[in-house]
Amino acid sequence: MKHIRNFCIIAHIDHGKSTLADRLLDTTKTITERQKQNQVLDDMELEREKGITIKSHAIQMDYLQGSDKYTLNLIDTPGHVDFSYEVSRAIAACEGALLLVDATQGIQAQTISNLYLAMEHDLHIIPIINKIDMDGAMIEETTDQIVDLIGCSPEDVIAASGKTGEGVDKVLEAIVERVPAPTGDPEAPLQALIFDSVFNSYRGVIAYYRIFNGTIRKNDKIKFYHAKSEYDADEVGILKLGMEAKSEVKAGDVGYVITGVKESKEIKVGDTITLKSNPTKEDVKGFEHVKPMVFAGVYPVDSADYEDLRDSLEKLQLNDASLVYEPETSAALGFGFRCGFLGMLHLEIIQERLDREYDMTVITTVPNVSYKVYVTRGEMSIVSNPSEFPDPSTLDKVEEPYIRAQIITKPDYIGAIMKLCMEKRGELTNQVYLTTSRVELTFEMPLAEIVFDFYDILKSISKGYASFDYYPIDFRASELVKLDIKLNGDDVDALSSLIHKSKAQDFGRRICSKLKELLPRQQFAIAIQAAIGAKIVSRETISALRKDVTAKCYGGDITRKRKLLEKQKKGKKRMKQIGNVEVPQSAFLAVLKLD
Numbered sequence: 395m396k397h398i399r400n401f402c403i404i405a406h407i408d409h410g411k412s413t414l415a416d417r418l419l420d421t422t423k424t425i426t427e428r429q430k431q432n433q434v435l436d437d438m439e440l441e442r443e444k445g446i447t448i449k450s451h452a453i454q455m456d457y458l459q460g461s462d463k464y465t466l467n468l469i470d471t472p473g474h475v476d477f478s479y480e481v482s483r484a485i486a487a488c489e490g491a492l493l494l495v496d497a498t499q500g501i502q503a504q505t506i507s508n509l510y511l512a513m514e515h516d517l518h519i520i521p522i523i524n525k526i527d528m529d530g531a532m533i534e535e536t537t538d539q540i541v542d543l544i545g546c547s548p549e550d551v552i553a554a555s556g557k558t559g560e561g562v563d564k565v566l567e568a569i570v571e572r573v574p575a576p577t578g579d580p581e582a583p584l585q586a587l588i589f590d591s592v593f594n595s596y597r598g599v600i601a602y603y604r605i606f607n608g609t610i611r612k613n614d615k616i617k618f619y620h621a622k623s624e625y626d627a628d629e630v631g632i633l634k635l636g637m638e639a640k641s642e643v644k645a646g647d648v649g650y651v652i653t654g655v656k657e658s659k660e661i662k663v664g665d666t667i668t669l670k671s672n673p674t675k676e677d678v679k680g681f682e683h684v685k686p687m688v689f690a691g692v693y694p695v696d697s698a699d700y701e702d703l704r705d706s707l708e709k710l711q712l713n714d715a716s717l718v719y720e721p722e723t724s725a726a727l728g729f730g731f732r733c734g735f736l737g738m739l740h741l742e743i744i745q746e747r748l749d750r751e752y753d754m755t756v757i758t759t760v761p762n763v764s765y766k767v768y769v770t771r772g773e774m775s776i777v778s779n780p781s782e783f784p785d786p787s788t789l790d791k792v793e794e795p796y797i798r799a800q801i802i803t804k805p806d807y808i809g810a811i812m813k814l815c816m817e818k819r820g821e822l823t824n825q826v827y828l829t830t831s832r833v834e835l836t837f838e839m840p841l842a843e844i845v846f847d848f849y850d851i852l853k854s855i856s857k858g859y860a861s862f863d864y865y866p867i868d869f870r871a872s873e874l875v876k877l878d879i880k881l882n883g884d885d886v887d888a889l890s891s892l893i894h895k896s897k898a899q900d901f902g903r904r905i906c907s908k909l910k911e912l913l914p915r916q917q918f919a920i921a922i923q924a925a926i927g928a929k930i931v932s933r934e935t936i937s938a939l940r941k942d943v944t945a946k947c948y949g950g951d952i953t954r955k956r957k958l959l960e961k962q963k964k965g966k967k968r969m970k971q972i973g974n975v976e977v978p979q980s981a982f983l984a985v986l987k988l989d
Contacts (some may be wrong), residue, residue, distance in 0.1 A: 398575060398576055399569050399570060400467045400469075400488045401468060401492060403492045405473055405495065409472065409495065409524060411473060414554065418455065420559065421562050424455045424456070425635055440750065446473070446474060448864050449714075450481070452602060467604075467744045469488060478508070483663065483664075485515050486553060487648065490573030491517045492565065493519050493939075495861055496530050497553075498525055501536075501539045501540070502802050503834075504863050507800070508865070511545070512615065512799075518530075520544070520568050521540045521546060522552045522554050523536050545549060552919065570771040577646075578645035583607065585668060585677075586605045586668075588601060591663060597654070602633065602650050603650070605649070609642060609645065610643050614626070615670040617669065617702045619667070620662065625655060629652040659880065662715070666678045680892070685761060687737055688741060688762070690732075690758050691758070692759075693756060700729045701729075706748055707733070710747060717734070717744060719732065721772075722779065724781075730756075732778065759886075760889060760891050763771060763795055763842045765792055765795075765892060766792070766793040767793075768793075769784055772790075780892050781887050783888065792872060793892045794870065795866055796839065796840055796866050798836060799839060799863070800834060800835075801835045811835060811855065812851065818843035818848060820837040820843070823838055842894075875895050879925075879944060880921075880925055901924075903919055905932075906922045906923070909934070910922060910923050910934040910936055917938060918966050919936065919937055920936040921935050943958045
């Protein structure tokens with residue numbers, strides 16, 4: 395065990411984690427020339443396209459230092475704030491972390507939050523300055539920032555380049571020298587923490603774990619601590635670029651197990667694997683279960699695909715344990731699911747993955763957050779769907795979730811960022827100059843305000859120089875109203891939303907004018923209304939398609955024309971009573987992208 399090192403790579407988005415991981419794999423000859431490609435660990439097509447890591451990826455490397463052979467288990471993690479849950483799982487399985495800082499960007503918001511996460515788990519931090527080959531690299535300034543942040547000495551900071559491979563040998567030496575070897579007893583009862591799982595249509599659920607105590611062998615009778623279910627370990631092994639079967643995996647190592655479980659509900663990420671014959675007394679304390687931040691309805695385009703969508707979500711949840719869902723129905727869209735996501739990027743990625751991996755085209759309703767609603771009887775309920783919002787007459791108060799947002803930027807953009815945050819009902823609580831050219835702003839603001847387009851606007855007003863990170867703090871009382879959208883007097887439940895009173899009228903007006911452009915004209919007039927309770931705050935009318943019924947009346951008395959027009963008017967009225975308005979999918983998508 396003294397020759398095993400478990401470590402992960404953490405950094406802000408785009409600081410070069412996957413590129414450095416590629417160089418580590420090259421240097422240790424873990425991948426052959428044929429397997430070489432950029433972002434070798436990002437095996438999802440979507441990750442390559444967007445150039446971001448979505449999933450944590452584990453891989454084992456063999457490294458020779460002097461005459462000693464070391465086994466290095468590396469876990470590459472995502473950098474985006476929406477996937478910080480993946481990072482917390484990777485950190486729970488490691489003893490050390492490589493903290494990467496881009497030499498051209500310096501320390502950014504996600505760097506700080508990931509560092510705190512690693513420190514909470516007592517991981518040994520190895521600071522690395524990446525991209526030193528770039529023209530705009532500020533090596534001295536970045537070193538000073540790291541020294542201030544971590545409190546290490548400047549000699550501890552390693553300068554490297556993931557692109558050219560410079561400094562990678564020093565990184566490997568530092569891992570062996572500085573990261574503590576795992577502790578644990580191979581003879582003790584088995585304790586293995588599941589930090590990830592995937593579904594294989596031939597072999598069932600494959601669980602990835604890190605063993606803290608004990609040994610797992612092929613054909614052992616294993617037991618999942620919380621799920622209480624028991625299975626045979628058909629195959630155990632370690633994770634190279636593919637899976638490599640072994641006869642046993644011992645304490646301190648990272649590996650996989652195949653049990654032939656076909657039910658995805660049986661294996662939960664965060665559970666502990668132990669042996670049936672000699673079970674452990676307690677589970678491994680790994681990571682908290684995440685609370686979803688953003689909720690949206692996900693519906694199949696064709697209601698006959700409902701069961702397929704359920705299967706797809708189940709398999710996706712295995713691979714992404716932060717996705718939460720429960721069945722719900724909507725008058726406009728039929729049967730579907732209410733899903734909880736960690737943020738808007740997470741929602742977008744899940745939608746894309748459903749389409750690519752499971753061939754499921756879905757309609758997503760307006761995303762919203764969950765609120766605490768108190769009625770006059772004193773009861774409190776948590777509402778994450780506008781249709782569950784109680785009648786205003788029975789309402790006592792509504793509390794909405796607040797977050798603490800940390801924004802690190804250049805001083806030139808402070809004014810624009812403050813204006814944006816104030817518009818989003820934010821309050822400035824702190825302002826600190828990290829260096830002369832970097833300032834950290836801390837705001838407290840409602841989560842609902844940052845759900846839609848906050849991140850995009852922030853990036854554009856700061857020309858890409860602002861970095862953003864947030865975490866929830868508490869619930870606070872707020873003046874919220876439910877905005878309903880009506881078509882010819884009928885509510886379209888999938889378009890209703892909970893919104894702050896000050897913004898409701900403007901938002902209603904924008905949705906109505908957008909729907910007027912998108913809804914196809916019918917044989918009868920369509921009234922589009924936005925209503926708060928019984929009060930209509932906005933209205934647009936789509937006029938009816940009309941046939942010229944008076945074309946055959948040439949000359950003659952006006953009453954002949956009047957008679958035909960009255961007849962047509964009655965027909966239109968009758969049609970309006972029985973005609974229903976179909977809302978196209980593009981209308982739901984457009985409401986998400988109201989500019």
